[in-house]
Amino acid sequence: MAPREVEPHLFVIMGGSGALARRKLLPAVWQLAAQGSLTAKSIILATARRRHLDDESYRQWAREALAAAGLPADETCTHWCDECLHYHALGEEGPEDFQALRSRIEALERQHDLPGNRVFYLAIPPASLPLAVEGLGAAGLHRAPGWTRIVVEKPFGHDLESANELDRLLKRYFSEEQTYRIDHYLGKEAVQNLLVFRFANPVFESLWSRDRIASVQITVAETAGIEDRAAFYDGVGALRDMVQNHMMQLLTLVAMEIPASFEADAIRNEKAKVLQAVAPIRQQGVCFGQYVVGEIDGIGVPGYLDAAGVQPASSTETFVALELNINNWRWQGVPFYLRTGKRLAKSTRQIVVNFRCPVLSVFDRYPDAAVSANSLVITLEPDEGFELEFVVKAPGDMLTLQPQRLRFRYDEVFGRLPEAYEALLLDILTGDQTLFVRIDEVLAAWRLLTPLLEMRPRPYPYAAGTWGPREADSLLAPVGGVCWLNW
Amino acid sequence: MAPREVEPHLFVIMGGSGALARRKLLPAVWQLAAQGSLTAKSIILATARRRHLDDESYRQWAREALAAAGLPADETCTHWCDECLHYHALGEEGPEDFQALRSRIEALERQHDLPGNRVFYLAIPPASLPLAVEGLGAAGLHRAPGWTRIVVEKPFGHDLESANELDRLLKRYFSEEQTYRIDHYLGKEAVQNLLVFRFANPVFESLWSRDRIASVQITVAETAGIEDRAAFYDGVGALRDMVQNHMMQLLTLVAMEIPASFEADAIRNEKAKVLQAVAPIRQQGVCFGQYVVGEIDGIGVPGYLDAAGVQPASSTETFVALELNINNWRWQGVPFYLRTGKRLAKSTRQIVVNFRCPVLSVFDRYPDAAVSANSLVITLEPDEGFELEFVVKAPGDMLTLQPQRLRFRYDEVFGRLPEAYEALLLDILTGDQTLFVRIDEVLAAWRLLTPLLEMRPRPYPYAAGTWGPREADSLLAPVGGVCWLNW
Numbered sequence: 001m002a003p004r005e006v007e008p009h010l011f012v013i014m015g016g017s018g019a020l021a022r023r024k025l026l027p028a029v030w031q032l033a034a035q036g037s038l039t040a041k042s043i044i045l046a047t048a049r050r051r052h053l054d055d056e057s058y059r060q061w062a063r064e065a066l067a068a069a070g071l072p073a074d075e076t077c078t079h080w081c082d083e084c085l086h087y088h089a090l091g092e093e094g095p096e097d098f099q100a101l102r103s104r105i106e107a108l109e110r111q112h113d114l115p116g117n118r119v120f121y122l123a124i125p126p127a128s129l130p131l132a133v134e135g136l137g138a139a140g141l142h143r144a145p146g147w148t149r150i151v152v153e154k155p156f157g158h159d160l161e162s163a164n165e166l167d168r169l170l171k172r173y174f175s176e177e178q179t180y181r182i183d184h185y186l187g188k189e190a191v192q193n194l195l196v197f198r199f200a201n202p203v204f205e206s207l208w209s210r211d212r213i214a215s216v217q218i219t220v221a222e223t224a225g226i227e228d229r230a231a232f233y234d235g236v237g238a239l240r241d242m243v244q245n246h247m248m249q250l251l252t253l254v255a256m257e258i259p260a261s262f263e264a265d266a267i268r269n270e271k272a273k274v275l276q277a278v279a280p281i282r283q284q285g286v287c288f289g290q291y292v293v294g295e296i297d298g299i300g301v302p303g304y305l306d307a308a309g310v311q312p313a314s315s316t317e318t319f320v321a322l323e324l325n326i327n328n329w330r331w332q333g334v335p336f337y338l339r340t341g342k343r344l345a346k347s348t349r350q351i352v353v354n355f356r357c358p359v360l361s362v363f364d365r366y367p368d369a370a371v372s373a374n375s376l377v378i379t380l381e382p383d384e385g386f387e388l389e390f391v392v393k394a395p396g397d398m399l400t401l402q403p404q405r406l407r408f409r410y411d412e413v414f415g416r417l418p419e420a421y422e423a424l425l426l427d428i429l430t431g432d433q434t435l436f437v438r439i440d441e442v443l444a445a446w447r448l449l450t451p452l453l454e455m456r457p458r459p460y461p462y463a464a465g466t467w468g469p470r471e472a473d474s475l476l477a478p479v480g481g482v483c484w485l486n487w
Numbered sequence: 488m489a490p491r492e493v494e495p496h497l498f499v500i501m502g503g504s505g506a507l508a509r510r511k512l513l514p515a516v517w518q519l520a521a522q523g524s525l526t527a528k529s530i531i532l533a534t535a536r537r538r539h540l541d542d543e544s545y546r547q548w549a550r551e552a553l554a555a556a557g558l559p560a561d562e563t564c565t566h567w568c569d570e571c572l573h574y575h576a577l578g579e580e581g582p583e584d585f586q587a588l589r590s591r592i593e594a595l596e597r598q599h600d601l602p603g604n605r606v607f608y609l610a611i612p613p614a615s616l617p618l619a620v621e622g623l624g625a626a627g628l629h630r631a632p633g634w635t636r637i638v639v640e641k642p643f644g645h646d647l648e649s650a651n652e653l654d655r656l657l658k659r660y661f662s663e664e665q666t667y668r669i670d671h672y673l674g675k676e677a678v679q680n681l682l683v684f685r686f687a688n689p690v691f692e693s694l695w696s697r698d699r700i701a702s703v704q705i706t707v708a709e710t711a712g713i714e715d716r717a718a719f720y721d722g723v724g725a726l727r728d729m730v731q732n733h734m735m736q737l738l739t740l741v742a743m744e745i746p747a748s749f750e751a752d753a754i755r756n757e758k759a760k761v762l763q764a765v766a767p768i769r770q771q772g773v774c775f776g777q778y779v780v781g782e783i784d785g786i787g788v789p790g791y792l793d794a795a796g797v798q799p800a801s802s803t804e805t806f807v808a809l810e811l812n813i814n815n816w817r818w819q820g821v822p823f824y825l826r827t828g829k830r831l832a833k834s835t836r837q838i839v840v841n842f843r844c845p846v847l848s849v850f851d852r853y854p855d856a857a858v859s860a861n862s863l864v865i866t867l868e869p870d871e872g873f874e875l876e877f878v879v880k881a882p883g884d885m886l887t888l889q890p891q892r893l894r895f896r897y898d899e900v901f902g903r904l905p906e907a908y909e910a911l912l913l914d915i916l917t918g919d920q921t922l923f924v925r926i927d928e929v930l931a932a933w934r935l936l937t938p939l940l941e942m943r944p945r946p947y948p949y950a951a952g953t954w955g956p957r958e959a960d961s962l963l964a965p966v967g968g969v970c971w972l973n974w
Contacts, residue, residue: 004884037884192880200878200888202845203861206699207690262849262886358689362749374690388875388893391687393679395897395904397491397524397913399749401687404900406875406893410882413891417882426884 008040015123016046027069028421058087098139116145137173154245160446187420221344230309264434275444289319291343294464321472343464349380368400385409495527502610503533514556515908545574585626603632624660641732647933674907708831717796751921762931776806778830781951808959830951836867855887872896
């Protein structure tokens, strides 16, 4: 397949001097340019409120950002910055500010001879989204001589109602086809690896249902705490920050039916169907947690309530474990256990598929030959790969059975996997919506989780550096002795 | 499970000065003794025609054999030889010779205070079997105060009629429960690993039928030629030497139904059923070959007809490829391809299970995303282990699919696997017939293959060091583009 064609365009980063732009967006765009993936002119316009920046000083700032991201700040890079980067101070974001932005955009397009294709990447806090969307729309920036695409980060709203509201606002100006809801935490490689694993391997696809699978566990664990993000995190919590978007996306990828084709809407239709089929979550199927003082890698770390900026006696959850049930023919009766948290024992993102036990052990007269259920471990991070736990006979005269693993790791074959962001940006630039979350998925996830937000279970304390509150284990009791797989 | 109890016994090796005794039997018995696996007194009586040997000189010969097998010829070993090894010259094997043998056996049992448990291991050429069996029986050695077990090596007969005849002779004196037909080429570990793989892993067992499997390939390849064995091999050939016993056993292990228990006859019943369900082999499903001059590992080697002792213009096959079809509910329509040969490109014993292709590729708009069928490779030797070939996405912006492998190798987890012979001897000593071939299996295999012997297809020439004659490839044509997997 030939490299995808990128058309000449203007890439507007709103929030162009923020952390996301600095750490992720600029490095990714520069990498795409340096690799030659941008097959046509790509001009960048960063906007922010800051008045004291101009093109020159922004380029300087950008060069430092690229160097800090570990990219060579060489002459080519400097040349690219001078050629392609521009800055526009957006001021207080009043209507006249957006008109001024429009004039600047049009001037740049004339200057660089661009046909009027535009991306608006809203790298701004959730609370600022409505003002930006409204401002763009009012200034007529939702249309252009070429195509216009708008990119919004998660979270999309903070509950069902606010998500609906934000959607209504967006839809006043931008169609669904123009809207790219990005979950950069779930990289393109990881998603595609999962989809290829499921749909290119009949051996596994034929096992992929209630007939063969007893339960599924999805873990997204971080050792990090909330760092300096209390202002964002406190009052938001893990359910909104991770479960509603990232974990629900993982759930859909694991549970979706096989689409008729590998086209964006064929895939997104199936993902949305999964979320629509999830049964309302029972109160007993939920466990919230909040970390207290503990140890990570042998070093003492303070509890959540001691973090700067966190409300005293905050009941924000830093850990969520959920049992979900999907009411369709494929998954009826197979519990899906989701678990995410900060300050856990390990940073990992993993899907564990537990297959059903053997219906009968033919080895039962051998005391050391207990059979165990097979399981498949899909690791998204770190050490991306697949491991199939199966049973072998340990060598020797006794019939002793042991679980062992068939293993595959990407890095052993392919070296380090590429950074996720670049691939997603290229998808935006070429108009491929496959890996972007459609509004019906967003709303279905909120519909499912908003009752929990209203229920607000009191979080159980857990020591930093553990696998969360003990109470999360009892979620798994119904499936008889299955444990969270921690490794 | 506690180590198995071995009762005090006399172990008679007929052919005790031959190659099998020297290379395999004595080292295995000594290893068992040295490891403490022999929980009771085990006295060895070697017999052969040679008159010039006696206890002393046989012990000397045995010590040299053990040293040559790489075992430490230390004081313990010398002590064991002096204590446990005895020799008896059997002479011309007339009736009076067997009476003399009986007297010697009874004397030894008195001398060592043995209760009269006896193993007769017939490590003698096939042509000598009838005389030995008849001699033992006529001397009343088929019964003893304790138990009596007789061990016979492959091949059991040289066609259906001779196998039946040999069986009738054996049955005159020995019951099926006393008879141990050993296929030492198929080690105990390898068989048990296969059975455990199949019956302890529902993930694979649920794939194990015509619903999911397109074809199966079983390869037993040797780089060795016939060495100094022309006298045995010429006129016998690969079909009798390897297919009738070893490869048919592998076939039954791969294809058998799940037994109700892991008991000898539960397993042997299922194995026999497989052989009884194999359809008569079609002439087009057979390819014989005979190696001509070629290269092994870059070194020129002569052809079969140039080997010392081979008849000029011998039409003995050194290579056989077969297509078998099993007419039962599990396997109807799934071809089993068997292939064995001398002077092939590599020494390997491998089972390849080719699963069915995806019913539909959802990736068909991507030119580099051709899906391939999954396959499972079970390697018995060398590098014992399992590999599941599956499809992954190669990292990068293009959707490029690649076959990769989930791997497990025993040696990486367990170190070197133990020698097969010891375990099989221990089975004989403890009366476990599970891994010994029952007469109905032997006869069913001969029933299947004897028509081929009568058909005597002309062998196609193949260069030493290749994978056999090109004509063997056309066997696989019906399954559309499947190739022999050579690695």
